[in-house]
Structure formats: C-alpha cells, structure tokens
Amino acid sequence: MRRILLIVGGGIAAYKACELVRLIRKGGGEVTCVVTEGGQHFVTPMTLAALSEKPVYTTLWDLKNEAEMGHIQLSREADLVVVCPATADLMARMAAGIADDLATTLLLATDKPVMAVPAMNVRMWEHPATRRNVARLRDDGVTVLEPDEGPMACGEYGAGRLPEPEAIWQAIRAFGDSGPLAGPVADPLADPLAGQPDFASENHRPLHGRHVLVTAGPTHEPIDPVRYIANRSSGKQGFAIAAAAAAAGAQVTLISGPVHLDTPPGVERYDVESAAEMLDAVESALPADVAIMVAAVADWRAADRADSKIKKDGSGQVAPLPLAVNPDILSSVAASPARPRLLIGFAAETEHVVSHAQAKRLRKGADWIVANDVSGDVMGGDSNTVHLVTAEGVEDWPAMPKDKVAAALVERIAAHCMKDDA
Structure with a gap:
C-alpha cells in the first residue's frame, strides 16, 4: 500500500x-x-497540496486536470482509496452508486479497495438509513471503520466522532502486505511519546495562528514570611489543557501558580505566587483569542501581611486574622477591552455543581464554565469528571483522565473557533 487516494468529505x-x-x-x-465542495469549507486544497506535495483535485470540470490526469486513471492509480471524513451524505451517495461530483465518480469508477472513515452526529450515525447504507457498503466490499465515541462539536456525546489519525493510519497499514506501509502495527502504549504532536508541522493544526491563554494551579497568599493561604490544586488539569492547545497548533501562554510540574512542549510559561500577581500577568498576556481560566485562585488574602513571623502570645487564644477579598480575575478579563472572543472559566464545587456553575457563568460574564465536583480526590488526582456549561445548555462528560478532558475541551474550542470564523 504505497499509494493512497484520500477523499476528504465535508x-x-x-x-x-x-x-x-x-x-x-x-x-x-x-x-x-x-476534496469535496463541502470539504473545502473546512480545509483548503492549498494546505493539502503543501502537505502531500502533490496536486489536489476538486472538480470533474477542470479541463487541465482532466487532460493531464483523467478521473478514471486517478481512480485506479492508487493502491487504496480512503474516504475521510465520510459524512452521512457521502456514504448515502456511495451506497446508492451516485456519481454527481469528482469524489463519487472516482468511487464508482475505482477497481481498488475502498475504506470509509465515518464522522457525523450520533443521531445521524444511529439513524436506520445510515445503518442501512453502512451495511450496503460493507456488503459491496467497502471497509467501513467504526467511529469513536465522545463529545462532539455539536455539543452532544456519543458514537460518531472521527477516529484519531493515528488509528486511521494503523487501519491503512493493515491493508499492506509489503513495503513501507506494511509491517507490525506499533503499540501506542509501548512508547509514551508515540503520537505526540510534531511541532515542526503545526501549520496545519486547527488552532494554528491563535493565541490561547491558560491559568493553572493554586495561588499562595502570604500571611507572614513563613505562612500563606492556599488550596490543594495541583495544576495538572491546567497544564494538560495548555499541552493540548499547543498540540493543536496554538501559541500558548501559561500562567501558573506554585506547582511542581514540567512546562509542556511549545508552551510559554510565567510563574506567579499570589492572585494579584496572576491578575497582572494575565492582563499583560492579553490580547488572546481564547482564555481558559483553570487556576484555583484563593478567594481571600490576609488584609495585612506581617513582615516578620507572627508569634504566639502564650495565652492559648487564636489571634484574629483579618481577611481581604482577592481580585476576581475571570470577571476582570470578561470586562476587559481586550476580552478574548472565547472566555472559559472553571468552577470547583462540592455540592450543586451544575447549578452553581450556571450561576457563575452569568455572574462572571464567561462564555463557558467547566464545572467539576472536588469533594473527592480530584484536586491532585489524575482523573476528572466535568460538566461543560454554555449558553446552549449543559454537557455531562464521563470520568476521564485529565489529559483526555483537556483533549476533548481543546477539540470543542477548535470547533467553536472554526464556526466563529465561518
């Protein structure tokens, strides 16, 4: 399988x-x-031409292309034809034998194996018409991969997500029995760096050209030189989000409270201690296209920080500790003239998680709130169960490792940005 004809659906x-x-x-x-006409709304032929280093074909009615490489020859020159993504409409036309554009004409004319990689809304995938079309295609000898299950750009959750490119690539390799595309399939768990982003190729990433600002970790509010007010945030979720945004091609600014975590590849990091310092750093980092305020900022600080250690007076009484309210970073960013087009806050709650998050979204002026129940071991742990609260409603995501939560959130952000640009 040295030669692949890739049909990109819409x-x-x-x-x-x-x-x-x-x-x-x-x-x-x-x-x-x-690239189909619909596909060109999401990815440009120029991008695919640069990556493939080959001409990209879009229409039957290009005289020059037809003269140099007729569609019949194009349909039979490859070792494998891959349709990715295969939308419900495209698979319906494939199943019916319709040939009304270049893509479907090639598919009807080819004598080579065909693989379809579906991607669509979960209800569309489960619709009886789609199930019939998939069955017909499989009966006709087309390999139809099963879609992944997870959160979707439309806001729903279920089967219908396009599998990750690495998984599609492994399926393509399985067709080969010799040459560079053959050989043993790599175990992605054998190398923890397998499948990690290639930053040298980030120009085709969905967040390329966008500035994403992320805050992470706790803040430490000094009481005296040896004591401070803090919380148990580890920073793991915020760092995972920063890493996922960088992998998606964004320019990422990470502003972190005191944590012991390595800076993700491709991320510019600034370390702060207090809420006031974090606010200053956030304001300096603006403007940004997207801001994700993950940090667990302390609500209060000592009203008067002591210059020397506060000593016990020997009476057995607890000395009063006057508190002052810390700046509200999320609200400040929401009210800023440089407000990002997409502003996302986090809500760590121990009860009434969703209702508190819905109220917080309105009160703070955020576009989305990611809410989670921290009454257990979420703070400092490696997994999270979140609810994505938007103006359209609430998405209840299943329990996932924090890096998977980050990947799902960044995918939703990328889809939102693409829709916003349309």
Whole structure:
C-alpha cells in the first residue's frame, strides 16, 4: 500500500485529514487528495497540496486536470482509496452508486479497495438509513471503520466522532502486505511519546495562528514570611489543557501558580505566587483569542501581611486574622477591552455543581464554565469528571483522565473557533 487516494468529505473533522496526510508521508507512502465542495469549507486544497506535495483535485470540470490526469486513471492509480471524513451524505451517495461530483465518480469508477472513515452526529450515525447504507457498503466490499465515541462539536456525546489519525493510519497499514506501509502495527502504549504532536508541522493544526491563554494551579497568599493561604490544586488539569492547545497548533501562554510540574512542549510559561500577581500577568498576556481560566485562585488574602513571623502570645487564644477579598480575575478579563472572543472559566464545587456553575457563568460574564465536583480526590488526582456549561445548555462528560478532558475541551474550542470564523 504505497499509494493512497484520500477523499476528504465535508465535515468539521476534515481538519484531521491533514494530520493523516502527514502520517502517511512519514510512513513512506504517497498520498493524492481529492476534496469535496463541502470539504473545502473546512480545509483548503492549498494546505493539502503543501502537505502531500502533490496536486489536489476538486472538480470533474477542470479541463487541465482532466487532460493531464483523467478521473478514471486517478481512480485506479492508487493502491487504496480512503474516504475521510465520510459524512452521512457521502456514504448515502456511495451506497446508492451516485456519481454527481469528482469524489463519487472516482468511487464508482475505482477497481481498488475502498475504506470509509465515518464522522457525523450520533443521531445521524444511529439513524436506520445510515445503518442501512453502512451495511450496503460493507456488503459491496467497502471497509467501513467504526467511529469513536465522545463529545462532539455539536455539543452532544456519543458514537460518531472521527477516529484519531493515528488509528486511521494503523487501519491503512493493515491493508499492506509489503513495503513501507506494511509491517507490525506499533503499540501506542509501548512508547509514551508515540503520537505526540510534531511541532515542526503545526501549520496545519486547527488552532494554528491563535493565541490561547491558560491559568493553572493554586495561588499562595502570604500571611507572614513563613505562612500563606492556599488550596490543594495541583495544576495538572491546567497544564494538560495548555499541552493540548499547543498540540493543536496554538501559541500558548501559561500562567501558573506554585506547582511542581514540567512546562509542556511549545508552551510559554510565567510563574506567579499570589492572585494579584496572576491578575497582572494575565492582563499583560492579553490580547488572546481564547482564555481558559483553570487556576484555583484563593478567594481571600490576609488584609495585612506581617513582615516578620507572627508569634504566639502564650495565652492559648487564636489571634484574629483579618481577611481581604482577592481580585476576581475571570470577571476582570470578561470586562476587559481586550476580552478574548472565547472566555472559559472553571468552577470547583462540592455540592450543586451544575447549578452553581450556571450561576457563575452569568455572574462572571464567561462564555463557558467547566464545572467539576472536588469533594473527592480530584484536586491532585489524575482523573476528572466535568460538566461543560454554555449558553446552549449543559454537557455531562464521563470520568476521564485529565489529559483526555483537556483533549476533548481543546477539540470543542477548535470547533467553536472554526464556526466563529465561518
């Protein structure tokens, strides 16, 4: 399987086809791309041409292309035809044998194996018509991969997500029995760095060209030189989000309270201690396209910080500690003239998690609130169960490792940004 003909359908997941092209090339294969009219709304032919280093085909009615590479020849020159993403509409036309554009004409004319990688809303995937079309395609010899399950750009959760490019690449390799695309399938768990972002190729990432600001960790509010007010935030969720945003191609500024975590690759990090310092750093980092306020900022600080250690007076009585309210960083960013187009806050709650988060979103002026129940061991732990609260409603996400929560959130952010630009 040295030569792949990749047909890019018109879905929000089309941007992942760019990463698939990179993986095929990295594996020693050649890839020629065909982009449907719908697909061109999500990824440009120029991007795919740059990544594949081959011409990209978009229409039957290009005289020059037809003269140099007729569609019949194009349909039969590859070793494997891959449709990714395969939308419900495209699979319906494939199943019916319709040939009304370049993509479907190639699919009807090819004598080579065909693989379809579905991506659509969960209800569309479960619809009886789609199930019939999938069954028909499989009966006709088309390999139809199963979609992944998870949160979707439309706000719902379920089966219908495009599999990750690495998984698609492994399925493509399984067709080969010799050459660079053959050989043993790598175990992604054998190398913890396998599948990590290639920052040299980040120009095709969905957040490329955008500035994402992330705050993470706790703040420490000094009482005297040896004591402070703090919380149990580890910073793990915020750092995971910063890493995922960088992997998606964003320019990431991470402003962190005191934590013991390594800076994610491709992230510019600034360390602060107090809420006041964090606010100053956030304001200095603006403007940003997206701000994700993950930090667990202390609500209060000592009203009067002592210059020397406060000593016990020997009476057995607890000396009063006057408190002052810390600046509200999320509200300040929401009211800023440099307010990001997408502002996301976090709500760590121990009861009435969703209702408190809904109220916080309105009170703070945020676009989204990510709420989680911290009454257990979430703070400092490696897993999280969150609810995404937006103006459209509430998404209840299942328990996931924090890096998976980060990846799902960044994917939702990328989809929102693409819709916002449309």
